Amino acid sequence: MTVPRFTARDVPPNRLNGDVAILSGPRVSVSHNAVYHPVSGSFFNGSWGLTDYAGGALPLSIPLRGRGERPFGHVDRMPMPSGDFDRRAGTFFYLGPIFPHFGHFLIESLNRMWALGQCRSTIDGVVCHANEDVPELLTKRPFMRDLLVALGVGEGDLIRPSRPTIFEALVIPEPAMQPRAHVYHEFAEMFSRARIAMGIKPPDVKKRNGVYISKTKIKHGVTLVSNEQFIENTMRDHGYDVVYPEDLTFKDQITTFDAFTDVVGCAGSAFHTLLLSAGNKRLRYIAPGDVVNSNYPMIDIALGHDATYFFPSVKAITREGIMFPFEICNVEKLTDAILSHNET
Structure with a gap:
């Protein structure tokens, strides 16, 4: 059985927690x-x-x-x-x-x-x-x-x-953004102006490999995948850099996203940093569970990213400090699906 996957524009309503609409003129x-x-x-x-x-x-x-x-x-x-x-x-x-x-x-x-x-x-x-x-x-x-x-x-x-x-x-x-409902083009334009004001310039050369945004160091939060370490190790073995956002300053998070075109990780707030990142990305999200917060595909569409969402089967577990902890079932199948998709 394959891991269900959808582009940002094609995530079906039953897989979205919310709506997706791109508007102009707040x-x-x-x-x-x-x-x-x-x-x-x-x-x-x-x-x-x-x-x-x-x-x-x-x-x-x-x-x-x-x-x-x-x-x-x-x-x-x-x-x-x-x-x-x-x-x-x-x-x-x-x-x-x-x-x-x-x-x-x-x-x-x-x-x-x-x-x-x-x-x-x-x-x-x-x-x-x-x-x-x-x-x-x-x-x-x-x-x-x-x-x-x-x-x-x-x-x-x-x-x-x-x-x-x-x-x-x-x-x-x-x-200019109503979470889980709609976003105006002016929202993305605002962050572009903020980036310029912060003096952040695009990298001279982008790295040819990809980056995996890891949540394995998080102790408190909304979602966490208990066997994410396997995913992290697999992506590293296939040449991906691994980054822990909480170890970086805010500006370093932005420049890290700038340095790569291919980005993989579990859906989470770290990906909102893309609002300030330069250039279009090839994003591969892991969306544990049956649905993903519609804010993510909505922002991806507004920014023009090529984003794909993978929905692996999971089982709920308990973890202190985490609201919705999961374990991914057949995690090897997930990593195989992401890596084979990245080769296309």
Whole structure:
């Protein structure tokens, strides 16, 4: 029995966790006297966000996933806090929530930044939601600071009110990527500009061999393949370099992807670094289980990569610190399928 495989454009709906759509032309709204409600505790309690003075949620400000799902519990009308509000005069830009997770930061915290360049000279500050101190967050995760600076936002530009605050004028862009739903061309263009601003240049010569992106060093995360070491060893034996993203700086991750045309690995957030990589890739994803998050093929299509997804049979196991650990059944058959496909 062969390992099921599909190109990014041909993954059938029953193999996708979400939809895939490539669009153009996200919207921008300007809200006057928008009320900012700070995060209180967890992002998931729905008590934070932006409303009008009557408590009605500002539609473009609500984070969505999939077909209009509201993962953080937001409602159309929020209770207004009692007492006085702080007020900020001027025109501000709404960044949205800052998520500490690498992948979610790239696709859900930066997905409004495509519009900043259009109005940067008129903006008095960039408003965000976060459930921890922003300077501390950027210190712990310097890739966040690097990307924000590349997109025109310094640490001193970020505004995270601790009290309900009325902003005189607030620019609220539509997210250029809605996870598991659609992505706008402007999302990929935004990361191209960020790459240029970061001063990353394409390599003079690309390596002729491929690279395997390994997750074998991960101790905590969403998915993990318990017998991935076999895959890693096999790819190394066939001339592939092996890279562990957590051992590299953010810029080194980008230049590593730049150096290779052929990339293989288990689907995971490390592949979102491709948003900043130069040139089209030949990607071979291992998608353990029956489905893959539609964000991956959606980004591949938007960036123009030649991507193929392999769906090996797996059995669920338990592993501390991992949400969905798997063991691949007949892992030799999987590696044979990947290597034979790479020869075509």
